Amino acid sequence: MTREEVDGRAAALQRALTLGGPALPADDVAVARKLLARVAERSRIGGNHTVVALAGATGSGKSSLFNALVGEPVSRVGARRPTTSRAAAAIWGESVPSELLDWLDVPSRHQVHAAMPRHAELDGLVLLDLPDFDSRVREHRAEADRVLELCDLFVWVTDPQKYADAVLHEQYVRQLAVAKATSIVVLNQADRLTPEGTDSCLADLSRLLVEDGLTDALVLPTSTVVDGGVTTLVDALAYVVQAKNAADRRLAGDLRHQAQRLSSHVGAVREHRTSGTNAEVVSALAQSAGVGVVLDAVERDYRTEAARRTGWPFTRWSQKLKARPLARLGLDKQVSDGMSRGDRRVVLGKSSLPPATPAARAAVDLATRRLGEKAADGLPDPWADEVRSAATGRDGAMADALDQAVLRTPLRGRFPGWWAAASALQWAFAGVALAGAAWLIVLALLGTMQIHVGVPTMAGDWLPIPLVMLAGGLLAGLLLTVLTRTLARTGARRARQDAQERLDEAIAQVASERIIAPVEAVVRRHDDTARALGQASA
Ligand SMILES: Nc1nc2c(ncn2[C@@H]2O[C@H](COP(=O)(O)OP(=O)(O)OP(=O)(O)O)[C@@H](O)[C@H]2O)c(=O)[nH]1
Ligand SMILES: [Mg+2]
Incomplete structure (x- = not known):
């Protein structure tokens, strides 16, 4: 465990709190924030010291062990229980880490004599003697809890009578x-047992520890009343002190633990909680628009035109x-491409x-x-609520947005080329018919004036050309009208399809801006929080 790993975890937890704050339980967030402050503080004080606390029930022999390790009767060992009421510190090394001890708030400080055997091996150790952690005296419990939260490693001191105490x-x-x-x-107090008794006690204790979840604890027998009774503990402490990573291990462990606790308030990171466009939503919006x-x-507009x-x-x-049908709906206002959104709004109304x-x-x-x-599926409540309200909670702005989308969509295509051709033909036919009519009128007038002019005929001799022109022109015009109506019906259907595609696109755009995007934003925040917690607890 390195400082970088601790920093990485702390940064990840910080990120998770920032991102997921409101969706995580306030109590847990407060605990995590306090932990982050402790990590920052302990990392800042840093130094080469390892803070080890002796913790356990009253009378197990914490103070006796403390004195045995220090080599002097620094801590009071009592027959009246409980004895120790405030934490006391012993420091191995040349300097006293005042800032660290101030932070731990332990005023009682004893510098271990440099002449003590194995002094060099323990250089950097700050050993704390604590009050009994399960004390019937409330102040003792509070003091023990306070220091246990801050120390880098704790040694649980127990004895043959109390090691199996279920409450502990x-x-x-x-x-x-x-x-x-x-x-x-x-x-401790292994001297009270026979060697066989000690072995079976240790085996029993190890089994209980595994049940507690402390699978990798080092279990040692000690005695403060026999020579060499604490040697194995000194060995273990020397190893921890020289590894110089107890603080980081503790901080990383706490960070992992807090991140795991918070992880129960996020769901799995899952792809495709929202699919890019949602056909059901788009079609419902289209209907409401x-x-x-x-x-x-x-x-109808196409056919009319x-x-x-x-x-x-x-x-x-x-x-x-x-x-014109589109004009009646107010849908024929023209906007140019260069216009800003606001200008368009004004023009379109x-x-x-x-x-x-x-x-x-x-x-x-x-x-x-x-x-x-669907997007909220499997997410814990606060997240799911947030996702649901992002999808549904919206005011009248939606109706307005849809109206604008329809207004902005060009609904008329370009006029087809055949309209001009058909029109020209219509005028030509009409012209022929009118010419025929004029001719006939002139003939009739001449007839009333008793002036007889020869009329050119065709198809044998009985069909006069002016009449053919008049009737043919009219008939051709009518036939052409029937033909263009049929063509226009087909064209109108095409125009409808084209408009439908454009409208669907515009409405899908509204759906994605106003519904999908807000949902995705919540989902993304959730996923980022979950990933950050994953990194912090990895
Ligand atoms: N036989 C035996 N007695 C011990 C041993 N260690 C401590 N004692 C005795 O156990 C009693 C309690 O010792 P303390 O060191 O005061 O115990 P403590 O854990 O500090 O107790 P509190 O300060 O009240 O929490 C004293 O009478 C010690 O003499 C040991 O290894 N063997
Ligand atoms: Mg004591």
């Missing part, structure tokens, strides 16, 4: 096991009296489309709710 295991060892801060357990009405208008431009010239004027029906609004609600449910 339940309330302390298991709690501390999660943070992996305990790695040494000593069975009145796309059906618009498309009918597009179709075709009739105006290619209809029979003699009745064409009547078409001009009719209002609002359409005259009827408001969405209750059925259409219900369809939108249903579709968006379904989208929200």
